[in-house]
Amino acid sequence: MMADEQSIESILIADCGAVITKLLLLERVEASYRFVAQAETLTTINPPWSDISAGVVHAIEEIEEITGRALYMRGQLITPREGPNGVDAFVAILSAPEPLRVVIAGLVREMSLESAYRAASGAYTRTEAMLSREGSLHSPQETWARSVRDLAPDVVLLVGGIDGGASRPVMELAEAIALAASMLEEDQRPRVLYAGNAQIRPNVTKLISDITSVEVVDNVHPTADTEHLGPTQRALETIYVNKRLNSTPGADTLRLWSRSELLPTATAFSRIVDFLWYRERNTDRGALGIDLGAATTSVAATFNERSYVTIYEQGIAYGPTDWVEEHGVDRLLRWIPEEVEDPQDIFDLLYNRELRPWTIPQEPQELLMEQAVAREILHSALDVAHPTWNAGKAQQYPTLMPRFDPILISGGGIVHLPRPGQALLIVLDGVQPVGISTILLDINRAAPALGAVAGIKPLAAASALEAGTLVSLGTVISPVGKARPGDTVLKMHIAYEDGGDLDVEARYGEIEIWPLLPGQKATLKLKPTRRFDVGMGPGRGGKIQAIGGVVGLVVDARGRPLSLPDDPDHRRRRLNRWIWDVGG
16 A cells, blocks of 8 residues: 555546536646646536536546646546556545535533534534424424424434433434334435434434434533534534435546545545644644635634534525525625615625626625625634634633634635735634734635545645645734724834844734735744733733735734724724725
């Protein structure tokens, strides 16, 4: 196997998203691995093709034109290489298939049901309904059964009761699920995943197994104070791979070509976030990655060698209309730095984007709206992800983000923006990082692909990352604290490694940017005022090393949590000032 791995010098990676299929060719160039070609086509999972491999073949034809090499012949990918033609290996990742449709059933909404929802959010799922036993004196079994029957989900996730705790209410839910399954045609019956009271596993299995398939995993809430999501997340991912990925039309062709099993995109992306954490190994900080896709948003975080993945079921193209229905259009309007006379215009733009997800903004208002959507989707995805993390020492303030360094941003909704300052401002507004962070932009949207490469050639993935696949937007310092607008919150001495120094101040309510070019290094001496914390404790400063980026050295002195002015005119002036500050 080792010799086989060493022979891999060219790798073709297919990333099949909900809208776009990307193909990247990674090759060894002298001592390192680099991307030498990239192509994009529309994903062909839907009619008229209904074959996901067709889009991959279209992209292969583009790569052949770019490189002048033959990669595909007589209906087959040429692998391993034959002289100058073909590639040594092929891998594929997918987020195009529909998510699993899940119904969650449990007892207490604030305990097992919320834990089950967070566990389901770690896989490609869409929660169709949550059935609760809480607050009901009498068991509404017929209502539960009717709900499951009418929805006909792929999976019913049954939870409830700590280990050794409540049993009869859980069994009543199980009876309702069994009744619902019996009323459906055999091929429509949902799979049942039981993650509740361990004491009654045999009873639940005996009741349901004669009607539909049932799988048992560890309790999501084994004790009142303990949450255990990993086994449920892994079980749902396995079901997704078997029921969706492997059964996707054309997936059998990709599997035939591939060196490894087909991977969900979020799983591959999380491997890169793991790598970034292990590269730094800061036990008091985590590594964060956000992949803002067309249909879903993946959040991957790593703290102290433990990984967390959350898949938020809305993206930049598919989902904003549903998001507005749930949260209201005012949440979007507050980020638009110009007056919108008719909020219906926003709805029209969102609907058009959903109908034509492959398009890019043509008018300034479209671009502003899309950036507002990106901010709110990031914020909502983190709201779901944050409660699942055990951040340890990185979590200094319970209601704020943990300290992250680095923060990796991927996905066309941010990467394709006209100016890097726009991408940075979306991250600062949507994520609201605290302390000191390096913001990395995945300019080729290649991070998930490299996560797949890591499964067959870890050295190639690491080499490509180090070779400039990720571009630094800059070092960002985000002091935590409150003050009056214009008050000094931080004094800083910048000593550039290549000579020269600078003494600067940051004032509350502003975003300040000073020159620090990509790759340029500087020593920063930080002196926050006593009410502000830059990650070293309130009022405490010190020296840090910083590396520049395409935006520069940034101090976000707007406070945490970020608060926008209530007055519309004042708010729009402030937004325009921040956009100007970052060069957006």
